[in-house]
Amino acid sequence: MEALKEELKNKIITTLNLEDIAIEDIADNDPLFGDGLGLDSIDALELIVILDKDYGIKLVDPKEGKSIFQSIETMAAYISANRTK
Amino acid sequence: MIKGVAITGMGIISSIGNSVEENYISLIENKIGISQIQNISTVHADVIKVGEIKKTNEELIAELQLSENNNFSRTAMIGTLAAKQAVENAGITSINECRTGLISATSVGGMDITEKYYYKYFENPELVKYISCHDGGDVADKIADELGLKGMVTTISTACSSAANSIMLGARLIKSGKLDRVIVGGSDALAKFTINGFKTLMILSDDYNKPFDNTRKGLNLGEAAAYLVLESDEMVQKHNKKVLARVSGYGNANDAFHQTASSENGDGAYLAMKKAFDVSGLKPSEIDYINVHGTATPNNDLSEGRALLRIYDGEKVPDFSSTKPFTGHTLAAAAAIEAVYSVLAIQNNVVYPNLNFEVPMEEFELQPQTSLKNKNIEHVLSNSFGFGGNCSTLIFSKS
Amino acid sequence: MKKTYINGVGCISTQKTFDTVFLEEAVVNANDPVLAIVSPVYKDYISPAAARRMAKGVKNGIVASALAMKDANVENVDAIITGTGLGCVEDSEKFLKNILDNNEEFLTPTSFIQSTHNTVGAQIALSLQCKGYNFTYVNGTVSFESALLDAKMQIEGNEANSILVGGIDETGDYTMSLFKLAGRIKKENDLPSDILNTNSTGVVYGEGAGFFVLENERKDSTYAEILDVEIKNTLEENEIESEIIAFLKANNLEISNIDAIVFGFDGNIIFDSYYKNLAENVFAKTPQLYYKHLSGEYDTATAFALWMASKIIKTQEIPEIVKVNLVTKPAYNTILLYNQVNGKNHSFTLLSK
Numbered sequence: 001m002e003a004l005k006e007e008l009k010n011k012i013i014t015t016l017n018l019e020d021i022a023i024e025d026i027a028d029n030d031p032l033f034g035d036g037l038g039l040d041s042i043d044a045l046e047l048i049v050i051l052d053k054d055y056g057i058k059l060v061d062p063k064e065g066k067s068i069f070q071s072i073e074t075m076a077a078y079i080s081a082n083r084t085k
Numbered sequence: 086m087i088k089g090v091a092i093t094g095m096g097i098i099s100s101i102g103n104s105v106e107e108n109y110i111s112l113i114e115n116k117i118g119i120s121q122i123q124n125i126s127t128v129h130a131d132v133i134k135v136g137e138i139k140k141t142n143e144e145l146i147a148e149l150q151l152s153e154n155n156n157f158s159r160t161a162m163i164g165t166l167a168a169k170q171a172v173e174n175a176g177i178t179s180i181n182e183c184r185t186g187l188i189s190a191t192s193v194g195g196m197d198i199t200e201k202y203y204y205k206y207f208e209n210p211e212l213v214k215y216i217s218c219h220d221g222g223d224v225a226d227k228i229a230d231e232l233g234l235k236g237m238v239t240t241i242s243t244a245c246s247s248a249a250n251s252i253m254l255g256a257r258l259i260k261s262g263k264l265d266r267v268i269v270g271g272s273d274a275l276a277k278f279t280i281n282g283f284k285t286l287m288i289l290s291d292d293y294n295k296p297f298d299n300t301r302k303g304l305n306l307g308e309a310a311a312y313l314v315l316e317s318d319e320m321v322q323k324h325n326k327k328v329l330a331r332v333s334g335y336g337n338a339n340d341a342f343h344q345t346a347s348s349e350n351g352d353g354a355y356l357a358m359k360k361a362f363d364v365s366g367l368k369p370s371e372i373d374y375i376n377v378h379g380t381a382t383p384n385n386d387l388s389e390g391r392a393l394l395r396i397y398d399g400e401k402v403p404d405f406s407s408t409k410p411f412t413g414h415t416l417a418a419a420a421a422i423e424a425v426y427s428v429l430a431i432q433n434n435v436v437y438p439n440l441n442f443e444v445p446m447e448e449f450e451l452q453p454q455t456s457l458k459n460k461n462i463e464h465v466l467s468n469s470f471g472f473g474g475n476c477s478t479l480i481f482s483k484s
Numbered sequence: 485m486k487k488t489y490i491n492g493v494g495c496i497s498t499q500k501t502f503d504t505v506f507l508e509e510a511v512v513n514a515n516d517p518v519l520a521i522v523s524p525v526y527k528d529y530i531s532p533a534a535a536r537r538m539a540k541g542v543k544n545g546i547v548a549s550a551l552a553m554k555d556a557n558v559e560n561v562d563a564i565i566t567g568t569g570l571g572c573v574e575d576s577e578k579f580l581k582n583i584l585d586n587n588e589e590f591l592t593p594t595s596f597i598q599s600t601h602n603t604v605g606a607q608i609a610l611s612l613q614c615k616g617y618n619f620t621y622v623n624g625t626v627s628f629e630s631a632l633l634d635a636k637m638q639i640e641g642n643e644a645n646s647i648l649v650g651g652i653d654e655t656g657d658y659t660m661s662l663f664k665l666a667g668r669i670k671k672e673n674d675l676p677s678d679i680l681n682t683n684s685t686g687v688v689y690g691e692g693a694g695f696f697v698l699e700n701e702r703k704d705s706t707y708a709e710i711l712d713v714e715i716k717n718t719l720e721e722n723e724i725e726s727e728i729i730a731f732l733k734a735n736n737l738e739i740s741n742i743d744a745i746v747f748g749f750d751g752n753i754i755f756d757s758y759y760k761n762l763a764e765n766v767f768a769k770t771p772q773l774y775y776k777h778l779s780g781e782y783d784t785a786t787a788f789a790l791w792m793a794s795k796i797i798k799t800q801e802i803p804e805i806v807k808v809n810l811v812t813k814p815a816y817n818t819i820l821l822y823n824q825v826n827g828k829n830h831s832f833t834l835l836s837k
Binding site for chain 3: 128187191220222230237238242257277286339341342356472
């Protein structure tokens, strides 16, 4: 799970082009949206594509993302449970 | 109330008809143009529905009698067809005899061709001619060429409000005395680029779009082109022109909220409508029919609904409907085809039905008109809202 | 009728045109077929959170508009009007390539959203929280003039008091390679480019963002007044002189009143004759200027020209590097700008002190 969390932090930084943020800056339980990392709805769509492309999980309703993408912790848990890749 | 700028001609090609007449018949006979995509091969073919013009590019080339070495995009071809119809409808025989302009609109431009040949140019010299038809301005340049128009030509590209903005600029050019007549409108063909773009935003429906319905899932894309001819009163009198209706109000405002989503309270929409009322001198209660933007995305219909309630401020919101269940969302051409439909509504005293509506939205008490309604129509309000928070409203009035 | 004054300017281009007095650091690069922007420090103007999604055109537009607003000493405007010929090329290329390379799978929305032509205008509106009129024009080389014309109409019609107007274009690698293939860009063996003595077709391409704050009042920061703007889609070569004379007459002026003429010479031998004829005949006794040897050719390069002309009226000096001829005048109070590309999309802009 630790490796997955680190992998996710890396992907978020690269895909979302967060130039001035390092892996150490993202705590596992920090909120990703709103306060915290400050991601928005467009970022949520980007994360949905990562779920599909890298982990084989297809989300049909973007609203599902709200609970899944709360933090690195929740993302990792969901992916572990549902990944097909 | 101000008099408004005279509309003397119209032309249109869409998924529900290849002329003004055909479009009108479809609207009053509930003939929709939405179906599975035919002209473009895409992996999404089974999970989207589109409003496609029922002509292939080969048929368009033949109809326009273009030479073999033409480099017209589909957007330019349907634009030319519609513009020619409008000019003919307005009885214009010598296009440069007075100060005449063309204000066009597009978001796709020549992308429908570019995406087909993007990697093929280097190996196929016969395709190189299409490189210059990619940009937005090429569509207007081609239309002007085909019309023989030499004067002021420009294009507006503000996503889904583009054609409303063209009509707005055209009206202002006539009112300020800078032009005697102007052809205004827009054109957008379907393209993989836009289909995939909207897919990534997760706002496409795999079913028939249902504006203002609580269970709406998103929009159906469409393609179309429509142009209107606006003329000064001096020209109307001089040539004894028939006035189809008038552009009496217009307003553009920016939501300044988000790149693609509308603000919860519909600020941009509210401001645009307010400006249109200010320009026209009309009161909201004087509107007989509202052709809403109504794309059937969860976001737009909520935002637009809220804005309407704010404008009407306790008063009853007039009969309203979205015609996008007929045609799909035709992007930069949307406001132009809906302008044609607004004029037809005035001429024929009808309110079009908002098809596919079943369940009212839970957030408020707004229900669209669901069946064709005959009533006197003096004034129509038409909304078009685009990405980048670009919100535009037009008001059309009986002459 | 209210008048239109240029009260603030901001220019990001292929020359150092910010944090300078004028063109003292300009250098002619005649050897490259495509010129690249001289970048400002984007971090000074745009937060990382916002910048992460922006392609260079959007970033350049935001910086140029910020410079213009600072120059005009305004914090907000009533309207934002932009012009762009090719729009957001980098993001368009990115999204299209992803579609084609991945067979329409695993696509992400950011580059699609950023590829819409009105992105620059929209982003500026967002950052200023400006809910006013916001238009974007996309019609080749009159894109910027369309925006100017609209802004002037807004001011004259009392629809706005202050307007941010800009022209933005960016280059994209693949698009440039297509333009080279189509012969739009100078071939390797036609370089170095000598715009005024060209014997080949094609141009040296460039990119840039030029922004202006237009207001209906003269201020200390005023550069010039925009007297008139005209756009004509088609003119034959032998119609241009009479068009210019009529344009000036409508403004109660004659050729002799023009203190400087700015030509859009771009080194394409076929259409530079349009300027050459005017230069050798009706404007033979007028100071003549050119600029595309500095800015490169792109649809909104005329924004660079307007920046240049505005500065000349303010400083009353013409930098040597932009002179075509040696004619001088005691004062440079009235300047005419004329541009066209491939014989189409002609524009005439008239400035005065």
